[in-house]
Amino acid sequence: MKTGEWKSRFQKPWIIAGPCSAESEEQLLKTTKAVSALGVEVIRAGVWKPRTRPNSFEGIGLKALEWIQNIKKEVNVKFITEVASAQHVELALKHDLDMVWLGARTTVNPFTVQEIADALKGSYLPVLIKNPVNPDLALWMGAIERIANADLHEIGAIHRGFSSFRKSKYRNEPVWQIPIELKANFPHIPLICDPSHIGGNRDMIYDISQKALDMGYDGLMIETHPDPDNALSDSKQQITPERLDEIKGKLKIRQTTSDNVLFKTRLEELRNKIDSVDHDLIETLSIRMKLIEQIGEYKKKNNVTIFQLERWNEIIRTRPRWAEALDLRKDFIEEIYKQIHSESLRNQTEILNKQKP
Template sequence: MDQSWIKEYSHPLFIAGPCSAESEEQVLNVTRALKNQGINIIRAGIWKPRTRPNSFEGIGHAALPWLELAKKETGVKFAIEVANPSHVEQALKHNIDILWIGARSTVNPFTVQEIAESLKGITIPVLVKNPVNPDLALWIGAIERLLNQDIQKVGAIHRGFSSFGKQRYRNEPLWQIPVELKRHFPELPLICDPSHIGGRRDQIAPLSQKALDLNYDGLMIEVHPNPDKALSDAAQQVTPEAFAQIRQNLHVRRATSDNELFRSKLEELRERINSIDHDLVDTLAARQKAIEEIGIYKKENDVMVFQLERWNEIMRTRPEWASAQGLDRELIEEIYKLIHADSLKVQTRILNEETNDSAS
């Protein structure tokens, strides 16, 4: 995997520009404004995969000459989304510098494979957005399909994951998934798209800071000369002036420190955490033994595994205990959902063993 392309830019890398290329004038205006701020990679949607029909789906290939004109005038590079081999052909024909595969494409291995084959051996960077649904394997698989086609300049874009119902964010960030992706591909450049995660312009700054605190390599932010009149995703775009303010307020922290006192104290605290984690694992093992005994007892008395009243009691009391200790209620709820799912699995296995023994 070749990281040289991202090292050509300052850290963090900024990719900015409108959700959609709407007119030649709009593209030129926003490109000039961003170039004056030192931004050298502009994003612009040419083909827009929309959730429902009859909404603005982009100008299409007719907008590509606008990007070429803006490149010629300002010297910037352009990044666009491609969703099929035809898009790839048109993008390369018009000298697009960076391509990305969108979330709705990443979710389909057949689509990714077709795009990857059309890009075989290409030397420009290709970025992969996370799939719409929270499936790490699909994200990894899309990256591997590119690498299998000898595409070495690969990166990932974290744009959040869809969820049912009204949530705080347009797309839940689920930070643990991109963090796990980085564990699989330590050299993979990772870029955050706070515009699509938040869905509102007031969310962009805190999400951007969170990403930088997690050591992301860059940010992709939607910038429009007149966001309120944008033809797509108006609520999540910011003006060039607002974008400049966001950048100015971001704090880029160091990856580590050479201070010996810091390093010594950090090691001490990590050792303490190691000890606590060991105790936690011992406690979970003791809990599982109790669960196994419950499973055997239920089996002997012909009682079903799932007990709604008991589950309601756990989901009421454990978050209360967490609050009393100053812990996040939602975190404890999620932990106990995982613990309960495993408890059901253990007890079900015990009951099935009884059924198999009876059958024999």
């Protein structure tokens, strides 16, 4: 997949800011002028708002596109909005939008993504693609590939977090490993973090933003509104332009590497030690799985069910406790053992269903 180096046009970190929704021309102009004065080159503004339930504010639509056209004559900025259908694309192109993004609910549907890709073909419009609602890397990659196959090369990805059934401090769980894997597959496209949607709370925006930049993200998309508490959508996660300025000033921009010889030597030593420890970890896991296979055979011989609730409760109670005694986070170890347990059940299921030759 060919993608241009268009991200080099923007100063890193590339910050996109603006309201969740364009609510009035006055509100949009006020926000645009305020964030533009902070050096923000691209303004986000929701025109169509896909809502989970009906009877909520669903955006202004066509009228808001006309506001954007008027504002661009007055302020030298670019505008980006979400498109969720081929009709949205046609209207965005007609009203001179500079960029568009595909939302999480759109990315999850390959049919819709393909229709949008077909509508964009020949336009050369930059497209940013948000991760799908659920943690599915293949769907995210597929959406990027469909847009690329429409001869569009100015493509970026937006990480806005994933829905989860678990109780969490986040509105959408970041699941950082998925965007890292996406970056490994598509290293040349910009990766933008949307801390507003990940946190769902304006107080979390700085911490999430800093973590994203520390992990090598290319930019941030931050919802900004002149009066967040009275916003018509996502009021809790929007910030004022003044707060955006504070966050921009606090963010630390780190190098991807260092030319310091001592640093490189020491880093190599530590990585070699990690490689050795990882080898031991994998050997230990292999030994554990062989023991699981023996247990599976023993259960099959005695006609016993695979899943044993009491044993699982014992494991999930004791292992995190052991970890805490060694200064490891309880939640971290719980997640590891859930994955180990899932693989153990899979192995035992294969043994139970294996037919004698």
